[in-house]
Amino acid sequence: MKWKMEPLTEGSDGMRGVMIQGTASDVGKSMICTAFCRILSDQGIRVAPFKSQNMSNNSYVTVLGEEIGRAQGVQAEAARTVATVDMNPILLKPESDMKSQIVLFGKKIETMDGMDYRANFYEKGLAAIGQALENLSKTYTHLVIEGAGSPAEVNLNDREIVNMTVAERADVPVILVADIERGGVFASIVGTLALMPHPERVKGLLINKFRGDIRLFEDGIAFLESYTKLPVLGVIPYMGSHGIEQEDSLGVRELARDAQNRPIDMAVLKHPYLSNFTDLEPFLDEPDVAVRWVESVKDIGQPDILVFPGTKSTIADLRYWKQQKLEEALRSLQNGTRIIGLCGGFQMLGDSLADPAGFDGMKIAFEKGLGLVSGMATHFTAEKFVERRSGTVKMNGQDFKIDGYEIHTGRSEYGGKALISYEDGTEGVQTGRLIGTHLHGFFGSAVCRQAFLAPIRQEKNISEPIVKERPDRYSRFAEHVKAHIDWKQVERIMEEKG
Structure with a gap:
């Protein structure tokens, strides 16, 4: 079933958008979504972030006092809009290794273990996702949707509500992101495409967190495009000092970088x-x-x-x-x-x-x-x-x-x-x-x-430091991303829908 929505204006053919999925957790999906939200906002487009289900104890409180994932709150700021529960209808907050608190549309409803959640929450989750997408369609023309983890989790794909199920419901194309910093980028991309459901919905690839001379990766780009028949939309260099809050504890390590020899x-x-x-x-x-x-x-x-x-x-x-x-x-x-x-x-x-x-x-x-x-x-x-x-x-x-x-x-x-x-x-x-x-x-x-x-x-006899005016962190990172991708091709992909 496709996502049904009321057009924003007479003659509109509904919302456009893109879903960012990753070959693994912490490949940079949240950050790329943040950049896309700011780029689209800069173009005068009414854009909203969306993530169907987030698992994080680092939450964001909306102006109405409701909880959503912090990443979607940050992305809403980048999109220059007010964060709402529709941008992240389901938030899971781990309370132990086995149980998580379920926050539905910003309010805690119960605590469940993983097996109970998988068995008993699936239909309710799908309904919440559909309702949230419907609500967003009444205000925005474009969505930037973030996936979760990897879409190639074959043991979970029959009841997943975070990756390709969402892309299908929203009827949007997918861009697959891989993190080259951790190694194995070719295998991770090829393996993900081989194992994920509906790989035909993937319309392009992004290589994230690149370090070094891009010329050394030109053969890698040629291989990926030849082997996967998909365009490599860009190779984004690593940018450590972006100043944008991280989604979860995987970003904790970033906090201590470049902090040596400080008194x-x-x-x-x-x-x-x-x-x-x-x-x-x-x-x-x-x-x-x-x-x-x-x-x-x-x-x-x-x-x-x-x-x-x-x-x-x-x-x-x-x-x-x-x-x-x-x-x-x-x-x-x-x-x-x-x-x-x-x-x-x-x-x-x-x-x-x-x-x-x-x-x-x-x-x-x-x-x-x-x-x-x-x-x-x-x-x-x-x-x-x-x-x-x-x-x-x-x-x-x-x-x-x-x-x-x-x-x-x-x-x-x-x-x-x-x-x-x-x-x-x-x-x-x-x-x-x-x-x-x-x-x-x-x-x-x-x-x-x-x-x-x-x-x-x-x-400690330390002089008060001169604090320089901090640049707009969202615009700075968005400019960094846009400078290293084929944005025109990304726009064409969004207009083609899924």
Whole structure:
């Protein structure tokens, strides 16, 4: 069944678009979709991103307080439009190795394991995808659709709702992307085309993350075009410092690149169920801050800043660190170390946590916290708090506005000096050299980062860096992509539909 839609204007023949599928996860599908959204927006086209189902704990909160995959929120920004739940109707948020929380049209509905989801959610998922596509067709003329993982997962293809099923429903052509950085690019392309359903819908190939002299790959292009009978639409050079938030934890490694020999040492605990790691990406704009991920307590050392980031399973991750004797390591920290707790990481810093019904992933009547925020107790409930928030922060003698969003099930009670003042109350704590908050995006404000880092710079006799105006990251990356692909041919492919 094809996607039926009402035309936007009289005489219109419906929406156009393209689907970006990949030979594997992390080949750059999200980034290419982001670039395509900005390129089309630059041409005055009403374009929207779409991904039927996302699996990530790094979510984006819409203006209506609903959750979608962060990649589609970023792509909507690139398309210069407002993100909605129709752009990502199904979001899976892993709570353990076996179970995921299902967010349907922005709201949590239940938690299921993989077998139950596959057996019982398929028809509901198809209906949600159809409804979302129908809704988008009433506002936009073009879609840039992102696939998931690989379309050649033969064990899953009979009930998949993320790749060729979506291309068929939306009736759009497919461009297949391969990552040359990881090696095996020829086998990955040829093998994917051999195993994927409906390979005739693939109309072109893209080679991503190329390093070196493109002339050395000319024979490779000739081979691919001869063997697959498909055009290689472009070879996109690797661009590491694009400044665009990554979709999931596969992008975590990008955070620590090019951070050697910087005088301020920021250590970030890499939880097994890490979420919303993009809270730390703004520190990449600080030329004197080195961000490093810590997977073992013994690697913490004596950092200037120790960060407890967000987590999808707070108690499970807390136990992971306690088993490594994190409490002893905290006691051995020098007095100069600042501690930051964000969302679930903030909850770990309290005296106690309770999740008797298992809403956080583990049924625990009482779990002792790290005790860094005295009197703080967190209780997990069925209702998730999801809201965009704006308030005022007083830090280092400065008052400034702050914007962000909260996503958490744990309700925390604590006293002490509040970090953020809202119209309807306060949130977070700041005590001594510790700050904690549930607000994601807190450090997205340059003023906030400067206020937080100023005392550290003073103690280390570091001059305040000159912060250059940051170029539009979406336009910069889009220009990079467009310069290395045959965009006219991409346009022709989109106009031909599927």
